[in-house]
Amino acid sequence: MTSLNIIKAINIGLRRSLERDDKVLIMGEDVGKLGGVFRVTDGLQKDFGEDRVIDTPLAESGIIGTAVGLALRGYRPVCEIQFDGFVFPGYDQIVSQVAKMHFRSGGRLRLPIVIRIPYGGRIGAVEHHSESPEAYFAHTPGLKVVTCSNPLDAYWMIQQAIELDDPVVFFEPKGRYYTKGEVDVDGEPELPLESARVALPGADATVVAYGPSVKTCLDAAAAAADDGRSLEVIDLRSLSPLDLRAVYDSVRRTGRLVVVHEAQRSLGIGAEVAARVTEECFYSLEAPVQRVTGYDTPYPPARVEEEFLPDLDRVLDAVDRTFAY
Amino acid sequence: MTVETAAGASQPEPELVQLLTPEGQRVPHDHYDALIADITGDDVRSLYRDLVLGRRVDGEAVALQRQGELGLWASLLGQEAAQVGSARALRAQDHIFPTYREHAVALCRGVDPVRLLALFRGVDQGSWDPVETNFHLYTIVIGAQTLHATGYAMGVQRDGAIGTGDPDRDAAVIAYFGDGATSQGDVNEAFIWASVVNAPVVFFCQNNQWAISEPLERQTRVPLYRRAAGFGFPGVRVDGNDVLACLAVTREALQRARDGEGPTLVEAFTYRMGAHTTTDDPTRYRLNAELEHWKLKDPIERVKAYMVRGDLADQDFFDAVEEEAEELAVHLRAACRALPDPTPTSIFDHVYVEPTPDLLAQREAMTTYLDSLAEEEVAR
Numbered sequence: 057m058t059s060l061n062i063i064k065a066i067n068i069g070l071r072r073s074l075e076r077d078d079k080v081l082i083m084g085e086d087v088g089k090l091g092g093v094f095r096v097t098d099g100l101q102k103d104f105g106e107d108r109v110i111d112t113p114l115a116e117s118g119i120i121g122t123a124v125g126l127a128l129r130g131y132r133p134v135c136e137i138q139f140d141g142f143v144f145p146g147y148d149q150i151v152s153q154v155a156k157m158h159f160r161s162g163g164r165l166r167l168p169i170v171i172r173i174p175y176g177g178r179i180g181a182v183e184h185h186s187e188s189p190e191a192y193f194a195h196t197p198g199l200k201v202v203t204c205s206n207p208l209d210a211y212w213m214i215q216q217a218i219e220l221d222d223p224v225v226f227f228e229p230k231g232r233y234y235t236k237g238e239v240d241v242d243g244e245p246e247l248p249l250e251s252a253r254v255a256l257p258g259a260d261a262t263v264v265a266y267g268p269s270v271k272t273c274l275d276a277a278a279a280a281a282d283d284g285r286s287l288e289v290i291d292l293r294s295l296s297p298l299d300l301r302a303v304y305d306s307v308r309r310t311g312r313l314v315v316v317h318e319a320q321r322s323l324g325i326g327a328e329v330a331a332r333v334t335e336e337c338f339y340s341l342e343a344p345v346q347r348v349t350g351y352d353t354p355y356p357p358a359r360v361e362e363e364f365l366p367d368l369d370r371v372l373d374a375v376d377r378t379f380a381y
Numbered sequence: 382m383t384v385e386t387a388a389g390a391s392q393p394e395p396e397l398v399q400l401l402t403p404e405g406q407r408v409p410h411d412h413y414d415a416l417i418a419d420i421t422g423d424d425v426r427s428l429y430r431d432l433v434l435g436r437r438v439d440g441e442a443v444a445l446q447r448q449g450e451l452g453l454w455a456s457l458l459g460q461e462a463a464q465v466g467s468a469r470a471l472r473a474q475d476h477i478f479p480t481y482r483e484h485a486v487a488l489c490r491g492v493d494p495v496r497l498l499a500l501f502r503g504v505d506q507g508s509w510d511p512v513e514t515n516f517h518l519y520t521i522v523i524g525a526q527t528l529h530a531t532g533y534a535m536g537v538q539r540d541g542a543i544g545t546g547d548p549d550r551d552a553a554v555i556a557y558f559g560d561g562a563t564s565q566g567d568v569n570e571a572f573i574w575a576s577v578v579n580a581p582v583v584f585f586c587q588n589n590q591w592a593i594s595e596p597l598e599r600q601t602r603v604p605l606y607r608r609a610a611g612f613g614f615p616g617v618r619v620d621g622n623d624v625l626a627c628l629a630v631t632r633e634a635l636q637r638a639r640d641g642e643g644p645t646l647v648e649a650f651t652y653r654m655g656a657h658t659t660t661d662d663p664t665r666y667r668l669n670a671e672l673e674h675w676k677l678k679d680p681i682e683r684v685k686a687y688m689v690r691g692d693l694a695d696q697d698f699f700d701a702v703e704e705e706a707e708e709l710a711v712h713l714r715a716a717c718r719a720l721p722d723p724t725p726t727s728i729f730d731h732v733y734v735e736p737t738p739d740l741l742a743q744r745e746a747m748t749t750y751l752d753s754l755a756e757e758e759v760a761r
Contacts, residue, residue, distance in 0.1 A: 112574075113570070113573050113577055115566075115570045115573065115574075117528065117566060118528055118531075118567075118570035118571070118574050121525060121527075121529060121531070121571070122528050122529075122531050122535060122574055123532060124528065124529045124532055125528065125531060125532020125533035125534070125554075126532045126535055127532075128517070128529065128533055128536075129533045129535075129536025129540070131536050131539070145566075148522065148525070148567075149525065149528065149567075152522050153522070153529070158731050158732070158733065158734065159506070159731045159732050160507055160518060161506075161511065161518055161731075162505060162507075162508055162731055163730065163731040163734075164512065165511060165512075165518070166734060197732050198732055198733070200733070220734075221734045222733045222734050250737075297737040297738065297739050298739070
């Protein structure tokens with residue numbers, strides 16, 4: 057067991073993937089000499105060379121578009137988008153080309169591309185550096201969308217994403233980058249990439265989260281436990297496809313569901329979870345599904361991001377509301 | 382002859398590489414003659430055949446669209462020489478990234494034209510094998526494929542498949558696009574990328590003067606080939622209606638790429654004689670006189686005139702090619718009409734490499750629903 061933060065866990069995961077398969081490439085802005093602005097790719101260019109860890113021109117559409125060509129030639133590019141809000145110049149290539157190639161070619165062409173995106177708030181940044189655009193991608197057939205919440209998942213999920221023959225958008229919770237956890241780097245992954253995980257078993261209400269919000273919910277569960285209320289926290293991990301089996305099981309027991317994410321509320325992941333739980337668990341529900349999310353505004357100036365983002369108290373408030381019915 | 386520049390000042394017309402005049406006269410060229418010195422009478426006859434077959438496939442497709450057999454067709458009429466000349470410069474290992482109009486390139490590459498019809502009929506979205514033919518699927522989002530070509534070329538570099546001197550190993554990549562595409566960010570990013578990494582890619586721009594209704598001056602204030610200089614690689618303008626010049630210029634650009642000398646921009650100066658697609662009506666935005674002017678520069682007639690002038694072919698040859706084209710058209714008509722519609726549930730097959738549980742459930746739901754309709758039908 058090694059104590060690692062998420063940055064280092066992904067770094068070692070990338071290193072393992074580069075070692076395992078010489079077709080794996082890292083590409084993005086500042087990923088080489090600098091090791092990325094968050095140092096996720098630190099030391100990789102030094103050890104694997106400039107042909108495999110590529111400092112690209114500053115153009116996101118170009119990063120994704122050339123990754124498509126490299127993948128068609130048999131490579132497995134891992135693209136870094138420097139910040140969430142900078143993915144949009146590459147959005148067309150992702151949704152129009154990457155997502156559709158396998159489908160439109162009748163399965164002849166595969167694009168094993170991973171697009172890493174540090175996302176979410178809590179870093180006190182200027183505009184375009186704190187966004188949560190995951191629903192845009194999860195809405196697009198042909199993409200797989202996953203996100204990790206802790207170092208152990210980060211380490212395994214990045215390697216599993218790289219091994220997958222489908223394109224994967226890999227969201228990294230940058231507000232939790234320095235969260236530490238124990239990782240057995242020589243072990244085996246406990247779960248398939250596309251499985252949700254019960255992060256904390258509980259009996260009274262179900263709280264579903266992913267990425268940076270998982271820690272918020274675990275903190276809320278600890279506080280609720282002090283008040284004698286037992287929350288079950290489920291980490292979705294995969295947003296497309298959604299694995300809600302554990303959520304259905306949980307809601308059938310608790311009858312109460314709160315969904316938490318940093319992304320804006322309307323038409324978000326929470327809405328989809330609520331719809332599906334209503335379809336599957338209608339007679340088990342004791343209360344309407346509650347959502348605790350960012351508000352339907354652009355991401356605000358950093359001095360008010362604490363109020364914009366879901367926190368422990370807002371999660372507990374929502375849990376209380378489910379008991380008010 | 383002069384052209385007006387943006388500032389309104391006159392300057393000599395940019396050099397246009399031409400080896401065959403519109404009248405079919407072979408004009409010598411100090412540099413490019415050497416690049417087609419190996420071309421025999423058989424080769425010229427074969428180029429002519431590809432031009433005629435390309436035009437015939439296109440004409441048949443337009444007719445099939447008019448008869449309701451295709452949903453749409455993007456005609457290549459007038460651009461046969463640019464496509465055949467450039468395509469015939471390619472080697473088997475070179476990889477091609479086309480737009481949705483490169484039907485004659487596809488034909489030269491051995492792609493069954495029925496597969497092109499299938500796409501425009503709406504039975505699939507590209508059913509030829511891009512690996513086997515080295516001819517990628519058509520790309521409809523304007524300019525997106527130039528980045529794919531550049532990335533593919535980066536892969537060729539990493540595979541060590543340039544600069545070895547082995548003619549069967551060294552490979553180049555060619556990206557086709559039009560004048561309108563040169564305004565796209567992706568194309569400009571591809572130029573930058575290819576230049577910076579010295580990618581073995583040829584950017585082949587068919588400047589057909591029109592981006593649907595928008596004339597070239599909506600896209601640029603400088604001749605397109607000159608843009609290459611700003612990106613740091615050579616640009617050349619070739620008479621796009623001259624198959625020999627297109628062959629020579631593309632051969633040189635491809636060989637530069639295979640030799641590891643980096644990208645080239647080729648601007649094939651041509652004219653879209655037809656509509657943008659079968660839904661377009663060019664009479665709303667351009668004068669018929671312009672079309673009449675370009676008809677005099679027809680890419681097929683000049684090769685025919687050259688062959689007659691040089692005694693490279695007799696009437697039997699021309700008749701035989703016509704007959705072959707007619708047989709191809711008859712075959713295409715029948716094959717197009719016989720293309721089966723896809724089964725509705727097939728839409729779930731290739732969203733991912735393995736279908737997700739959600740997709741399996743949706744496929745099941747669709748099947749149940751469609752079966753219930755069929756049962757109702759039987760009950761009636």
